Amino acid sequence: MQAVRVALLACVWLAGCAQLQTTNEQPLFELNGRIAARYKAESFSGNVAWRHAERADEMLLSTPLGQGVARIVREGQAITLTTAEPKEYHAEDVESLTEQVLGFRVPLAGLAQWVRGEPAPELEARGWKVEYQDFDAQRRPTRLRITYPGIELRLAISEWK
Numbered sequence: 001m002q003a004v005r006v007a008l009l010a011c012v013w014l015a016g017c018a019q020l021q022t023t024n025e026q027p028l029f030e031l032n033g034r035i036a037a038r039y040k041a042e043s044f045s046g047n048v049a050w051r052h053a054e055r056a057d058e059m060l061l062s063t064p065l066g067q068g069v070a071r072i073v074r075e076g077q078a079i080t081l082t083t084a085e086p087k088e089y090h091a092e093d094v095e096s097l098t099e100q101v102l103g104f105r106v107p108l109a110g111l112a113q114w115v116r117g118e119p120a121p122e123l124e125a126r127g128w129k130v131e132y133q134d135f136d137a138q139r140r141p142t143r144l145r146i147t148y149p150g151i152e153l154r155l156a157i158s159e160w161k
Contacts, residue, residue, distance in 0.1 A: 025053040030161035031115065035061065036154040039104035044069075048155070052112045059108070070102055079108075105151055115157065117141050136160070 029052050036045040046069060050059045057074040071082045074094065081089045081101050091097040098106040110123035114130045117140060123130075126148075133143035140160060146153040 025056060027051045027053045027161075028112070029116065031157050032159040032161075033155060033157040034064075035156075037102075037104040038152045039099075040150060042103045044102070044104065057108055057112075059106075061102075070098075072098065072106065072108065074108060104153070105148060106153070107146070107148070111146075114144060114146065115141060115155070 030050065032049050033047070034045070035048040037043065044061075046064055047062045047066065048059060049062075051057070055076055057072070059072040061069045061072075063069060068084045070084070072094065073080045073082075077092050079091050079094045079097055081091075081094075081097055083089075083101065089097055089101050094108040095105040098104065107123050107126075107128050110120035110128070113120040114123065117132065117135075120128075120130070128146060128148045131145040131147075132141050133145060134141070136142050138160075140157070142157045144153075144155045144157075146155065
């Protein structure tokens, strides 16, 4: 049964890659790394693969062993979150959607600036804070601690593309 879930998620992932490429937008960046989230009594740690363009995002969250947990796609203002089951959820607010489905908020809007070491006033205005913990040779952040009341996200970027 687990092999079926992994195969289904792989199909969803491949379909999403093709879907984003049809936007004719080159990604501004792609990254791979690890993510850890704490929210109330819940916690999650795993891998993250993220491709960001001006009007589109695709983020895959997986377990430390690589099993897909969720795929978040933003096209313009529309957000789609697909789980491993696979179940699909839609919204215009990624933070509320990820909290509802995953149990923790992911501040996708503005996060692209922070991972590049740039200010993100829209996140700060909503109460999010960032702490840069390490940088690579090109001065790109490689370890970030992102907080919001009751939430802590840690991001360790291992590869920039």
